[in-house]
Every structure is written in C-alpha cells, then in structure tokens.
Amino acid sequence: MRNLFVRESGNYKTSYVNDMKLFGTVSQKVKIAVIVGVLLLVPLFTSNYWIGLLTLCAISAIGAIGLNILTGFTGQISIGVGAFLGVGGYTSAIITSTYGLSFWISLPLAGLITAIVGGIFGLPALRLKGLYLAIATLAAQVIILFIISRWTSVTGGTSGMVLSRPSIGSFTFMSNTSYYYLAIVILLLTVLYATNLLRTRVGRAFLAVRDRDIAAQIMGINLFKYKVLAFAVSSFFVGIAGALLAHYTMIVSPELYSTTVSIEYLAMILIGGLGSVFGSIIGAVFITLLPVSLGMAIDMVTVYFPDLYHLLSAFKEFAFGLVIILFLIFEPGGLAHIWLNIKKYFKLWPFSY
Amino acid sequence: MTFFLQMLSNGIVVGSIYGLVALGFVLIYRASGALNLANGEFVLFGPYICLVLLTSYNVPFYIAIIITLIVSAILGLVVERLVIRPLQHAPAISVIMATLGLASLLAGAIHMIWGHGTKIFPPVFPQTPLKFGGVIVTPVYLWSFVIVMVLLVVFTVFFKYSKMGLAMRAVADDQGAAQSVGMSVKFVYAVTWSIAAMVAAVGGVLLGNISGVSPIMATIGLTVLPVVILGGLDSVAGAIIGGFLIGIVQNIAGGYLDPLVGGGLKEVVPFIIVLLILMIKPHGLFGSKGIERV
Numbered sequence: 237m238r239n240l241f242v243r244e245s246g247n248y249k250t251s252y253v254n255d256m257k258l259f260g261t262v263s264q265k266v267k268i269a270v271i272v273g274v275l276l277l278v279p280l281f282t283s284n285y286w287i288g289l290l291t292l293c294a295i296s297a298i299g300a301i302g303l304n305i306l307t308g309f310t311g312q313i314s315i316g317v318g319a320f321l322g323v324g325g326y327t328s329a330i331i332t333s334t335y336g337l338s339f340w341i342s343l344p345l346a347g348l349i350t351a352i353v354g355g356i357f358g359l360p361a362l363r364l365k366g367l368y369l370a371i372a373t374l375a376a377q378v379i380i381l382f383i384i385s386r387w388t389s390v391t392g393g394t395s396g397m398v399l400s401r402p403s404i405g406s407f408t409f410m411s412n413t414s415y416y417y418l419a420i421v422i423l424l425l426t427v428l429y430a431t432n433l434l435r436t437r438v439g440r441a442f443l444a445v446r447d448r449d450i451a452a453q454i455m456g457i458n459l460f461k462y463k464v465l466a467f468a469v470s471s472f473f474v475g476i477a478g479a480l481l482a483h484y485t486m487i488v489s490p491e492l493y494s495t496t497v498s499i500e501y502l503a504m505i506l507i508g509g510l511g512s513v514f515g516s517i518i519g520a521v522f523i524t525l526l527p528v529s530l531g532m533a534i535d536m537v538t539v540y541f542p543d544l545y546h547l548l549s550a551f552k553e554f555a556f557g558l559v560i561i562l563f564l565i566f567e568p569g570g571l572a573h574i575w576l577n578i579k580k581y582f583k584l585w586p587f588s589y
Numbered sequence: 590m591t592f593f594l595q596m597l598s599n600g601i602v603v604g605s606i607y608g609l610v611a612l613g614f615v616l617i618y619r620a621s622g623a624l625n626l627a628n629g630e631f632v633l634f635g636p637y638i639c640l641v642l643l644t645s646y647n648v649p650f651y652i653a654i655i656i657t658l659i660v661s662a663i664l665g666l667v668v669e670r671l672v673i674r675p676l677q678h679a680p681a682i683s684v685i686m687a688t689l690g691l692a693s694l695l696a697g698a699i700h701m702i703w704g705h706g707t708k709i710f711p712p713v714f715p716q717t718p719l720k721f722g723g724v725i726v727t728p729v730y731l732w733s734f735v736i737v738m739v740l741l742v743v744f745t746v747f748f749k750y751s752k753m754g755l756a757m758r759a760v761a762d763d764q765g766a767a768q769s770v771g772m773s774v775k776f777v778y779a780v781t782w783s784i785a786a787m788v789a790a791v792g793g794v795l796l797g798n799i800s801g802v803s804p805i806m807a808t809i810g811l812t813v814l815p816v817v818i819l820g821g822l823d824s825v826a827g828a829i830i831g832g833f834l835i836g837i838v839q840n841i842a843g844g845y846l847d848p849l850v851g852g853g854l855k856e857v858v859p860f861i862i863v864l865l866i867l868m869i870k871p872h873g874l875f876g877s878k879g880i881e882r883v
Contacts, residue, residue, distance in 0.1 A: 313682050360864070363871045366681040367624045367822065371814050372867050375860035382857040495811065499689050506686050547701050554697025560690030564683050565675045 256435055275420050279413045287412040289528060294419040295480045297520035298426050300504040301513055302473025305430060307502070308511035309439065310466035311446030312361055316373035317501040319380035320471050322493030324350045324478025326384060329397040329488045334390075339402030339483060346479035347472040353380070354471020361463040365449070377498055385490040396489025399482055415484055422480065423517075426473055430513045433469075442466055446511075503556070507563045509572025518571045526559065527552045591723035596844040597837060598721075602730035604836020605737040606799075609792040610809055611816040611828035612740065613785040618822045619748075620757045620781035623673065623681075626688040628789055629810020630695035635661050635790025636710065636797030636806070637703050643711055650713050654794065658787045665786030669779050677778075696807060707803035714798060733795040740788070741829045748825060757781060761823070815859035819866050821876020831874065835859045 249255040259265045279287050299321060306312050324346040331342035357376040364372055384391050391397065401409045402418070409415045433439040441462045444452035453459045482488045500523055508519020530552050567574060610632055617625045625631070638660050642653040672691055676684055714728045748754040759767040760777045768774055796806055816835045820827025843855040872878050 307682065313685065360867050360871075364867055367618075367685065368818065368867060368871060370624070370681075370685055371818050372864060374811070374814065375864045375867075378857055378860040379864070382853060386853065499693070502686055502689070506682075510682075550697045550700030552697070553693050554701065557690040557692065557694025557697060561672055561687055561694065564679070564687045564690070565672070568679060568683060 258431060258435075272424065275424075276417070279416055284412050287416050289525065291412060291416045291419050291484060292481075293521045293524045294416070294423045295477050295484065296501075296504065296524050297517040298419075298423050298480065299474050299477030299501055300508065300516040300520040301426050301430050302470045302477065303501050304505045304508075304511065304513065304516040305433065305442070305473070306466050306470035308505055308509075308516075309434070309446060310442040310463065310470075311449075312358075312463060312466060313366065313370040314373040314467075314470075315370050315495065315498045315502065316357065316377040316380070317474055318493045318495060318497035319377040319384075320350050320354055320474040321478035321481065321497060321501075322384055322488070322490070323353050323380060323471075324475030325482030325488040325493070326391055326397070327475070328479035328482055329399050330390060332483075333397055333399055340404075343402075343476060343479050347475040350475025350478065351468040351472040354474070355464050355468040358464045358467025358471075361467065362460045374495070374498075377495055381490055381493060384493075394490055396487055396492075399486050399488065401486065402483055419480055419484075422476065426476075427513055427517070434513075438462070438465065443511075500556075503560050505570075506560065507570050509570030512570070512572040514575070515570050515572030518575070522571060526556065530555055592844065593841070594722070594724045596840045598724045598726055600837030600840035601833060602726065602734055602836070603840060604833035605730075605734040605829075606792055606795055606832075607809075607813050607816045607836050608829040608832025609733070609737050609740065609795070610789060610813045611820065611832050612744065612825065613789040613792070614813065614817045615820075615823065615825055615828045616744075616757075616781055616785045616788065618817075619761045619825075621673065621677075621778055622761060623684040624688065624822070625785065626685060626810065627668075627692040627695060628785075628813070629807035630692050630699065631661070631664070631786050631789035632793040632796065632809055633699055633802075633804065633807045634664060634695065634786075635793035636802045637699060637708075638790075639794050640708055640710060640797065640802055657790055657794065661786040661790035662783035665783035666779055668786070669782035673778065673782065674775065677774075692807070692810070696804065700804060705804055707801045707805075709801050710797045712798075727799075729795065729798045733799075736791065736795070737829065737832075740791075741825065744825050753777075753780060812856065812859065815863040818863050818873055821873030823877055824873070824875035827873060827875030835862065838862060 259268065278290065282290075299317065303314065303317050306314055327346040327349045328339070328342040331337050331345055332339055357373065357380075360372045361369055385394050387393075401415065403409065407414075409418055434443075441452070441457045444455065444457055445459065445462055445466070449459055449463075478493075485492075504519035504523045505516055506519070507522055508517065509515025531548065534548055534551065563570065569576075610628065613628050613631065614625060617623060617628075635657050639653050639657040642648040642656055643650065648656070668691065672687055673684070676687055679687075714732055716728070718725045718727050719731065720726075744754075748758060756767070756772050756777050757780075759770075759772060760774050764774055767777075792809075793806065796809065800806075813832075816831040817828060818831075819835060820829070820831025839855050839858050842858045847854050866873065
C-alpha cells in the first residue's frame with residue numbers, strides 16, 4: 237500500500253481522464269475527508285458566537301461561489317448581487333411566512349425565482365460588456381430594491397418581514413449549531429456542483445466566453461445562451477444564499493441588501509481569487525471576519541484611546557477599502573493564489589526551481 | 590402649467606450639477622478607460638476642505654475655492670499614483686473594484702475626520718430666490734448652470750485644440766501608439782485625474798451650497814452613472830446633455846408619479862432609463878462605438 241504521507245512531487249497525469257479526476261490520489265481523498273471531518277466537528281469545540289460567525293461565513297461562501305460562476309468563470313461583472321440576495325430572501329419569506337409552506341419547498345423555489353430574475357437582468361449582457369454591463373447590473377440592483385421597498389402589500393415595504401427557522405418534523409433548526417450544519421451541507425453541495433461545472437461542456441463554454449467572447453462565438457458557442465445561463469446559474473446560488481441568510485437572521489428588510497452588500501460580495505471573490513471555488517470560500521471567510529477582527533482589535537486599543545470607539549464604523553469602512561486596494565495591487569490572484577504558491581513551495585521543496 | 594415649468598426648471602438646474610459631476614467620469618474614462626466609482630467621494634472631499642477653510646480659518650470664499658481646487662488636484666494625483674497607475678494593465682473588473690475600494694476608503698477617512706452629521710455651508714451666493722414668471726429659481730442653481738455651461742465650452746475647446754487635450758484623446762484611443770510617438774502616458778493620467786478631482790470639487794461645493802455638506806452627498810457618484818451612460822461614456826457634450834435629460838425626466842417623473850407609488854421614484858427613474866438605453870443604444874446617445882477585433 238502507498239504511504240499516505242507521500243505526495244506527488246510533480247504532475248504525473250498521463251491521460252486526460254486522469255487529469256480531470258476530482259478525487260485523483262489517495263492523499264487527495266484523505267485531505268477532503270479531513271476537511272469535511274473538521275468542518276463537521278468544529279461546533280463541538282467552539283463557542284456559540286463563533287459558530288454563528290462560521291454559519292455566516294458558510295452562507296456568504298455559497299453566494300460568493302455563485303457570483304464567482306458569473307464573474308470569475310464567465311467574466312461578466314455584476315454589481316447587483318445584493319439585490320439578488322434580497323430576491324432570494326424575500327421569495328423565501330413570502331413563501332414560508334405568507335403562504336405557510338415549508339422551508340424545504342421555499343429554498344429551491346427561492347433559488348429558481350432568483351435564477352429567473354437574474355436571467356432577465358442578464359439579457360443586456362449580450363450587447364454589453366465590461367463597464368456598461370457593470371452599470372446595467374447596478375441598475376438592476378436599484379430597480380429591484382425599489383420594487384421590494386414599494387410593493388408593500390407583498391413585501392411589507394421598508395419595515396420588512398419576519399421569518400422562522402426551518403424544521404423537519406418536530407425538530408427545528410433553532411440553535412446556531414444545527415443551522416451551521418444545514419449551511420455547511422448546502423455549502424458542500426454547492427462546492428461539488430461548482431467544481432464539477434468547470435469540467436463540463438457548459439463550464440468550458442463559460443471559460444471561453446470569459447477569455448474572449450467573440451472568439452468563443454466564432455467557435456460556435458451561443459453567446460446569448462451561455463451568458464444568460466451564467467446569470468441564471470449564478471443567481472440560483474445567490475438566491476439560495478439569500479434564503480439561507482434570511483432564515484438565519486429571521487428578518488428581511490430592504491436595507492440589508494444595499495449596494496454595499498454587492499460590493500462586499502465582489503470583494504470576496506476578488507480577494508479570494510477570481511475563477512476559483514476555493515478562493516470564493518476563503519474570500520467569504522476573510523470579508524465576513526474582517527470587521528469582526530477589526531472590532532476586536534479596536535476593543536483592545538480602546539482601553540488606551542477611548543475616543544476610538546466612535547470611529548469604529550468609519551474605520552471598518554476605511555480598512556475594507558484599503559484591503560481591497562492592497563490585494564488588487566499586490567496579489568491580483570487573491571488568497572487562492574497565495575495558497576497555491578505556499579503549496580507549490582512545499583511540493584517542490586527543497587528543489588523549488 | 591406652472592407646476593410643469595417649475596419641475597422643468599428644477600430638472601434643468603439639478604441636471605446641470607449632474608452634468609458637472611458626470612464630466613469628471615467622462616474625463617477619466619476618456620483618458621484611461623477606467624470608470625471612477627469613487628467620484629462620489631471626490632465630490633464629497635472638496636466641500637469639506639472648503640468648509641473648514643471658510644469656518645475655521647475665515648478665509649474669503651474665492652481664496653478658499655482656489656485652495657480647495659489645489660488640494661483636490663493633489664488628491665487626484667495621489668490616487669492616480671498610488672492606486673490607478675499600478676493597475677494600468679489590469680482587467681476592467683480590477684479597476685472598477687479598486688475605485689469601489691477607494692470609495693470605501695475615502696468615505697471611511699472622511700467619516701473619521703468630519704463625522705456623519707450635516708454641516709451647513711455659510712451662504713456664498715445671494716439667498717433671495719429669483720422669479721421668472723411663476724417659476725422660482727435660487728441663485729445657487731443659476732450659478733451652477735452658468736458654471737456648467739462655461740466648463741462645457743472650456744472642455745470642448747480643450748479636447749479639440751489644446752496639446753494636452755489631444756494627448757488625452759490619443760492616450761485613450763491607444764496607449765501603445767501614443768507612447769510610441771512620444772507622449773507620456775503617466776503624465777497624461779496624472780493630469781486627467783487631477784482635473785477630474787477639481788471638477789468634482791466644484792460640483793461638490795455647489796451641491797454643498799444647496800443642501801449642506803454631509804456624507805450622503807457621495808451618493809451622487811452613483812446617481813450620476815445613468816447620466817454618463819445615457820450621454821455615452823466618452824462624450825463631454827453627452828455628459829452635459831445627459832445630465833439635463835436625466836435631471837428633467839427625474840423631476841417630472843418625481844413630480845407627477847411620486848404620489849402614485851409612494852415616493853422615491855427620483856432615485857430609480859434614471860436607472861430605468863439607463864436599462865432601456867443600454868438595450869437600444871449600448872453606447873449611449875453620443876458615445877463612440879468602437880470596433881472589436883479578436
């Protein structure tokens with residue numbers, strides 16, 4: 237039997253099938269088992285507060301993977317994620333609270349309806365690209381939020397709606413720990429889908445559209461179909477994330493889905509790594525935990541400078557912007573790229589050239 | 590009829606300020622092909638500087654505005670040098686994201702220095718409203734209209750005849766080609782960003798005179814995006830005309846339809862227009878089309 241701790245020191249793939257395998261080597265399988273195991277065991281060792289934060293990270297990661305399918309895989313910039321999260325959240329709120337249906341029906345429906353809305357707002361993508369598309373999605377954001385906040389009879393207007401936690405039979409996902417498991421399971425499914433998507437015909441079409449859409453069209457890729465499809469698939473996951481988030485916080489209201497949220501999600505995939513599923517996850521964790529860790533850092537300093545406390549929110553904004561800019565300039569590949577470099581270093585050590 | 594005329598004139602004056610802020614976008618887009626989403630914060634920065642000079646140091650207005658312009662120009666230079674230049678060859682999304690990050694950074698800095706509250710601008714222009722028939726116009730509005738018109742002429746001439754303006758157009762058209770005939774792309778970028786920051790500061794000071802200085806003013810950075818898209822991202826005249834069009838439509842829609850939907854239409858109408866315009870004319874009314882080669 238092969239030693240589990242011996243790792244491949246280079247690329248030994250000899251066939252295409254071999255190269256495309258998701259779980260190629262024994263060590264890879266072990267690694268994935270360990271990661272899943274750790275994710276499942278974490279709640280046993282951490283406080284309730286941290287489990288809550290990790291749940292938020294997992295939910296953001298689902299949304300970030302969704303956005304990455306659109307922006308990272310297909311190259312279509314979207315500043316409208318916030319509103320699509322809102323569509324997901326509100327759909328689920330309306331289905332469960334107004335019509336009294338189960339969360340397990342509303343979750344996929346939230347995804348589907350967000351996918352339809354995303355597909356509709358993706359229609360301009362056929363003729364627009366780059367900056368123009370970014371602004372079209374921004375327009376989508378503003379228009380959707382306006383509809384949400386004015387359609388009072390359905391959405392409750394600016395005061396929002398109240399949701400309940402999902403349940404199976406008599407068991408309700410009331411505690412942070414149970415909700416964490418729910419979010420993690422959906423995150424794992426999302427990851428599996430996204431990594432598999434890249435290996436399919438559709439996924440490769442997405443990449444071709446990203447790299448040069450006109451060239452892709454010449455090769456016979458139906459641009460219209462794939463761009464709208466990318467918007468729909470991406471929005472599906474964003475909608476799922478929105479529904480999960482809404483049931484976690486148990487409230488939806490228009491100001492939770494502002495442009496700032498869209499920017500945060502863009503920051504997640506940029507800092508994590510464009511076009512990388514793993515990057516979306518660590519980006520989501522990074523951006524979710526950034527304000528928390530800044531808050532803790534400031535808490536430590538406030539003992540000496542009590543005035544700082546008033547500046548907290550402004551400072552978070554400042555640091556958020558600074559981090560984005562620093563990443564863009566010094567590590568455009570994002571955290572995923574840093575991780576790859578570290579891995580490569582150890583893989584080739586001590587002959588790293 | 591008076592109501593309609595009032596809405597129309599409101600639209601024209603608001604539109605003139607939109608045009609001014611949109612001009613900042615267009616300048617940067619023309620030279621560097623980047624969309625400066627931090628423009629709203631640029632707009633915010635100017636009036637705060639001006640306000641500090643006016644209230645804390647009792648500087649006369651015309652000196653204060655000159656110092657404000659200089660400080661804004663420096664801000665533009667610093668931003669260009671530290672953020673934009675390193676990203677010169679990065680893809681569009683990186684530049685968009687960098688300016689979004691910049692917006693957050695500047696907003697944070699402004700909040701830390703000046704707080705969140707609204708500050709009243711000491712009256713600079715006469716306060717008594719002027720009446721044309723039944724339509725009431727405040728002098729600030731009239732002044733901003735005049736300033737926008739002057740700037741429109743100045744920039745049109747600048748881009749058409751001056752060496753720098755031509756250099757900017759050349760760099761926007763093809764960086765490599767411009768460089769190979771001896772233009773300094775870096776210098777052109779630097780000048781563009783400082784001019785854009787100054788234009789934004791002028792817009793900001795006018796806005797501050799109208800509604801007081803507060804961080805909310807930065808939202809004009811996003812409100813103005815439809816204007817730029819409507820007019821075409823690379824057209825100076827388009828920015829101004831787009832400004833007027835959006836201002837007028839927004840005010841008329843707000844005036845007549847707001848009671849039906851419960852307010853807030855003013856913010857949304859421009860974006861609805863933009864979505865329609867993008868479907869019909871993806872490059873705006875006056876934007877250049879450009880040919881894409883594989």
